[in-house]
Amino acid sequence: MTNKQRIENLETYLLSVLDGTEKGKLPSTLRVFMQGLSWIFAVIVQLRLWLYKHRIIRPSTLGCQVISVGNLTVGGTGKTPVVEVFARNLQEQGRKVAILSRGYKSKELPFLEKMIQRITTGKIETPPRVVSDGQRLLLDSWTAGDEPYMLASNLLNVAVVVDKDRVKAGKYAIKELGCDTLILDDGFQYLKLGHRLDIALVDRTNPFGGGHLLPRGLLREPMRNIKRAGFIFITKCGEQGEPELKEQLRRMNPHAEISECRHAAKFLKDVFGDKTYDMDILKGMKIAAVSAIAVPESFEKALRAFGAEIVYTRRFADHHRFTQQEVINTINLSIKRGAEAILTTEKDAVRFPFVDRRDIPVIYMRVEIEMLSGEDEFMDWISRICFKSPSIKPDQAKAKKKAAVEAAAILQREKEKVKPSAYSQV
The missing domain is CATH 3.40.50 (Rossmann fold)
Incomplete structure (x- = not known):
């Protein structure tokens, strides 16, 4: 068994411990231990937020529109299709958009190259990885990470840039790619880069992450912190929406627009x-x-x-x-x-x-994402971001979407050119 398989098996086991699937003395002991760690984690999370809120730690600002799309839980909220529809709508209303991603599980810089940089410059400094400049697909999924690659493959005229330091990635997108709007993919907790707007996703199938913070549950921060969001998407809804969950979220955040959507x-x-x-x-x-x-x-x-x-x-x-x-x-x-x-x-x-x-x-x-409620509010919100009035109505948006699908065929051809290099990395 490889190290990768051992890590994945451990990850699967711990998840089954958290959701209560695993029974017995050891899983019960682990849950108690993890609960203690969760309390410590909660203190650290809230302290970090307090330091940023009171400007003791100051975020970097880049002088352009910065919007985060994220969630309060780890994994599984269906974030990538929402980022895609949000970026497409901004681009269609005239913004030059770049998506900034950390590139989870993307290929790291080779060890030898890191050492050469450290010896020659005294530090390891690499430029951000440009998955797409908005016209061409430039990297494969191995190098870019699966979600950035998927976004770049499906979005025409939207840049996708990968770097753990998204301040550096944002500066690059503005200076080198001419972007005026930055979307932080999975950015709800990324406070290092100041952003004006927060979009929070809540998964209808597990909205509160088991009710516990990491590592005991799936919450990255207390659910009450959703009050930071300016727009809330309830994802994976049924045909009739989720009125009870919507009301719960409304009590937590009375000011945010709330939209219900499903992955169709x-x-x-x-x-x-x-x-x-x-x-x-x-x-x-x-x-x-x-x-x-x-x-x-x-x-x-x-x-x-x-x-x-x-x-x-x-x-x-x-x-x-x-x-x-x-x-x-x-x-x-x-x-x-x-x-x-x-x-x-x-x-x-x-x-x-x-x-x-x-x-x-x-x-x-x-x-793809289908809006079940709040579509007019969403389009108005996009228009306010773009400083345009009146907003594009849903029927106009659908017409633009159809045109975008036809244009995406151009990007698909670029995708096929890059594909072989992805297959070579096994």
């Missing part, structure tokens, strides 16, 4: 080619569901909702980077279980290495 499957696409399929083909189909996301249950539930019969399920740790052998093994096991196709998520698809096997289709599901 739009089409299926071949992972290793350009072929697309309608969602209707899933009805009655025997499939294998393969994923490496924080909440695989929501993906599998969506497949069943379209009438698919899941005959084989394989779940990996969140952000797992697949090897060729794992893909081959999955294909073989899926065929053995009688599956007619392998289904995965778009986020996972960018981490699939190329395999020259066509025994069974390997397909990902394209998901």
Whole structure:
């Protein structure tokens, strides 16, 4: 077993301890120990916020519009599609947008190169990684990280820049790429860069992170801190919305606009080619569901909702980077279980290495955000950010979205040019 597998197994075990799945003396003891650590963590979190609030620690300012999109829990809120729709709407209203991401689990600078920099300059200083300059896709998913790569692949005329230091990334986006609007991807807790607006996402399936802060629960900070948000998205809603949860959030934050949305499957696409399929083909189909996301249950539930019969399920740790052998093994096991196709998520698809096997289709599901309530308020909010009035109405926004889909074909061609380098990293 490799070190990566040991870490992923430990991560999976700890998550099962947190949600109470694991029973026995050891898990119970671990939960008590983690609760103590949570109390310490809560004090540190609140102290840090107090220091920034009272300007004892001062955030950096870059002289342009900075908006954060994030959440109060770790993983699984469906943030990437929201960032995508938000960036697209800003760009369509005339802003030059850059998304700043830390590039979770992206490829680090090689050790030898780090040492050469330290010897020659006395420090390690690398420029931000430009995943897309808004016109071309410049990096593969291995180097960029799966979420930045996915955003860059789907957004035309929006830059995507990766660096743990997002102040440095923001300066680069402004100076070198001419951007005037910065979106902090997963930026609700990133206080180092001053931002004017906060968008907070709340996952309807687990809105309060189990009620505990890390490491006992999934909360990054107390839920009451959602009062910092100017706009709240309730994600993964049902058809009728979530009126009770909306009312709870309204009591916590009486000033924010609140929108309910859902992640709607739009089409299926071949992972290793350009072929697309309608969602209707899933009805009655025997499939294998393969994923490496924080909440695989929501993906599998969506497949069943379209009438698919899941005959084989394989779940990996969140952000797992697949090897060729794992893909081959999955294909073989899926065929053995009688599956007619392998289904995965778009986020996972960018981490699939190329395999020259066509025994069974390997397909990902394209998901986009659909607003169930608050669409007019959202568009008005976008217009205020862009200093435009009146705002674009929903029917106009849909027309623009259709045009953007057609334009995205240009970026798709660039994506295919970059793809082979991603497959070479196994």
